[in-house]
Amino acid sequence: MAELILGQTLAFTADPFAHGPEAARHEAKGAILVEDGRIADLGPADRLRAAHPQAKVTDCGSALLSAGFIDAHAHYPQTAMIASWGKRLIDWLMSYTFPEEMRFSDPAYAATIARRYFDLTLSYGTTTVCSFGTIHPDSVEAYFTEARARGLRALTGKTCMDRDTAPEGLRDTARSAYDDSKRLLEKWHGVDRLSYVITPRFSPTSTPEQLAALGALWAEHPDCLMQTHLSEQTDEVAWVKSLYPEARDYLDTYEKFGLLGPGGLYGHAIHLEPREIERLKEVDASLIHCPTSNTFIGSGIFDMGGLTAAGHRVGLATDTGGGSSFSMLRTMAAAYELAQLRHRALHPAELWWLATQGSARALRLDDRIGNLAPGMEADIIALDLASTPAIAQASARAETVWQALFPTIMMGDDRAVKAVWVGGRKVGAPA
Structure with missing residues (x-):
């Protein structure tokens, strides 16, 4: 059965070292459609929910969805x-x-x-x-x-x-x-x-x-x-x-x-x-x-x-x-x-x-893993961008996704990881 995972999504269309931050694509209310262990579609949550009404829905709220x-x-x-x-x-x-x-x-x-x-x-x-x-x-x-x-x-x-x-x-x-x-x-x-x-x-x-x-x-x-x-x-x-x-x-x-x-x-x-x-x-x-x-x-x-x-x-x-x-x-x-x-x-x-x-x-695997895009293997993580009080107070002031994400990069740990999907199978919140 297809699964629709809802949350913020972060994907890349190019290398930001060569093309700048514009190489990333952020969707504040996005969704990922997973079928048979792969990403079948990616985009605004409203569009994907309307297009796939029979899909199982996993709502991660404001968590950031990224490739693992x-x-x-x-x-x-x-x-x-x-x-x-x-x-x-x-x-x-x-x-x-x-x-x-x-x-x-x-x-x-x-x-x-x-x-x-x-x-x-x-x-x-x-x-x-x-x-x-x-x-x-x-x-x-x-x-x-x-x-x-x-x-x-x-x-x-x-x-x-x-x-x-x-x-x-x-x-x-x-x-x-x-x-x-x-x-x-x-x-x-x-x-x-x-x-x-x-x-x-x-x-x-x-x-x-x-x-x-x-x-x-x-x-x-x-x-x-x-x-x-x-x-x-x-x-x-x-x-x-x-x-x-x-x-x-x-x-x-x-x-x-x-x-x-x-x-x-x-x-x-x-x-x-x-x-x-x-x-x-x-x-x-x-x-x-x-x-x-x-x-x-x-x-x-x-x-x-x-x-x-x-x-x-x-x-x-x-x-x-x-x-x-x-x-x-x-x-x-x-x-x-x-x-x-x-x-x-x-x-x-x-x-x-x-x-x-x-x-x-x-690793010469970028055609299979490392990004959210149709056809990629569905290795996905959901991250809480307010996982500790210190991170939460910093991200609460954010005006951009990067300002919200950077405190987690600098201070985050396993508490930030809400869920993990491996090949489209949810392995759950880590123990």
């Missing part, structure tokens, strides 16, 4: 260790991340964390995540099994590390990385709403042989995405240079092994050289901004203004557990604050686009 949030770079295996006292990246990995990831050799533990992770992300209105797994194939099995049971569009891959810079309990080989990744890819990629992502963690933890093997796998399956990390911290960049002294720069350690191209997702991308910026744009790769992680671990400030002005694909991500929140609202707030330090005040339309359509575009 899309987290373009996360580490679901780090769920239990989020907000561990921070050091620099390499120490933090050795002290917290790698010991936690070793626990995923236990399939039952992986399944427990996958359930907890999706409970948390849905509670914050995130309906799609692109996550790293661990070296254990069971980490991928648990993630995809849980996502499929919930009807989610979800992406992940087995993380590959074979260099002795990683602990012995978290190392595979070039051969097993290729074989395990291929087997998982063939089992899961394209099943329901799932996508496999080829996943070398980053070049410091992979040998040239492993990077070459994964580059070959990507060449064999170019419809898959490939995700990794790039230029997160200055000491990481120096580490890469010491391990790959013949490389022109950090990006070259991927490029020479077939791991640079459209469909490449490069997390962080803070300390880029001019050649790297040019090559990433030339191949139309995606750069994934992880603002809470960049501040929590002290990595640096992503050049949002410069890179978007140059036409790069940019997505937004929590990078949990290096990031300090599962919330894309908090992530938008951090992106705003960091951009301010580069004297670029991101408009609320730009922030919202990054967390929805921009991240979908980075």
